[in-house]
Amino acid sequence: MQGADDNAADQSPLPHFILDTQGTPHKQALAIWHEQVGLLGQTRLKNPERFHARVEYYQLGALVLGTAKTQAQSFDRSRYQIGRDGVSHYVLQFYVDGGCRPRFGAQTASSASGDFMTFDCAQPQMTETPDYASIHLFVPRPLLAPLLSAPDEQNMRIFSGGGALVGMFRDHLMALWRRAPLLTVREGEALAKPTLELAATVINGSVREDAASGVQLALFDMICRHVIDHALNPELTPESIAAHFAISPRKLSYLFENAGGIASYIGEQRMHRARMALADSAQRHKSISDIAEAHGFVHPQSFTRAFQRLHGLTPREFRALARDQRSWDPQLITRQMWWKWMTGIPS
Known part of the structure; x- marks a missing residue:
């Protein structure tokens, strides 16, 4: 009986979550947003009177793949907040529209539409964004850190969207997003490992032996799309x-x-x-x-x-x-x- 239950769970759709403030009373929408983002830090909206946000997530094994579209704001994550919540995930984010400007640290440049940024939730963050839309991946630190050459040097890093590996990873996440409504829990779990390997390859700047299959998956997907288009x-x-x-x-x-x-x-x-x-x-x-x-x-x-x-x-x-x-x-x-x-x- 237990085996049948497990098999049914494996074939169920991916866990899915949507937060959309459209149609929500303005004050309530602001409260919901501050409550959600406040789990990780403090946010200040540039134009709260016209606030709207939509975020959507799918869970792939231990990874969470999501999209977000919202208004200009700043975000601060302090050492006090880090000590209080204990969250140490990496956030791997592509900006479909808009970008992000770090407000402290060695990184002074701003990301632009199409660029890739990495955030380390185990380290303080101070950022500023215009209106933006993004696709991002939340990754537990124990899964990604062993694949990285410098796991503690990935906070607020910007990677040009024009890089070949960056483009391959962006295409892979977009393809995952398009297919997510069709995937089962079992399929999502199987996709998590090669997705992590491809992410590590992009961040490291080269293909390590322990990340090769993720690159192969992305290349396979790009070729499939090429065949479908032509x-x-x-x-x-x-x-x-x-x-x-x-x-x-x-x-x-x-x-x-x-x-x-x-x-x-x-x-x-x-x-x-x-x-x-x-x-x-x-x-x-x-x-x-x-x-x-x-x-x-x-x-x-x-x-x-x-x-x-x-x-x-x-x-x-x-x-x-x-x-x-x-x-x-x-x-x-x-x-x-x-x-x-x-x-x-x-x-």
């Missing part, structure tokens, strides 16, 4: 993908080994587009052969066999189901591919 380009091939990402064909093959191979992934993405075309009422005038050819399948018979192998239905049967408005999950293939690859990464 699936209908007839010139999209394993060779062109390897050249685009400046990696060897052998490296590309290794990355997609647990996902059935890169050629298979390209074919499945084209099949996914073809499936959506078959379900599109605006394309009912097109023959199945025309749809197959438009999605890179020269021979209709080959398309039919591949479609049936992947979906368990012939294109004609699927089109009939779509016409009857029966449900079909458009995210299923991408999600299955993601999880199939993830479960093949050595721990």
Whole structure:
């Protein structure tokens, strides 16, 4: 019985939290915000009369992935506050809009939109922000510190958003955020470790052996997005993908080994587009052969066999189901591919 309960918990959605002051009476909204932020320090709003905030979080194992959008403010975290609450997390933050200016310490520059900043909650902080939107990751110190070359030198550090590793990490967090509503608790826990490894690689400025799989995960995700965006380009091939990402064909093959191979992934993405075309009422005038050819399948018979192998239905049967408005999950293939690859990464 216990095993069944544990399995059900593993398959449940990620824990999720939203705080949105929209529609909340002004004074109550201010009180809620000060109460929430006051758990970590003191905040002073620049224009409290127009205050609005929205924060949203998903829990991935021991990590918390969140977004925030709010007005200009300053934030102070003192040694007294640190001693009182004992919180020693790292906060890894990208500014989608706005930025942050440290108000003391060695760091005098300000971050800008697209930049990455690290905060160490075990150290004092004094910052100032304009109106901003961010995506951030809360990380327990014992999980990240062992992966860092200088774990005590990461408070209010700014990393240029133009760096290749920084861009890779930003894309990874954004991809996690987009997929978070679809992930289960088990999947979230599996994603935590490679996410930490990629974060450590960005902060350290180089890939350590104990963080390599996180970088591979981010590269895999970037390639998947590239394939999805260019699936209908007839010139999209394993060779062109390897050249685009400046990696060897052998490296590309290794990355997609647990996902059935890169050629298979390209074919499945084209099949996914073809499936959506078959379900599109605006394309009912097109023959199945025309749809197959438009999605890179020269021979209709080959398309039919591949479609049936992947979906368990012939294109004609699927089109009939779509016409009857029966449900079909458009995210299923991408999600299955993601999880199939993830479960093949050595721990």
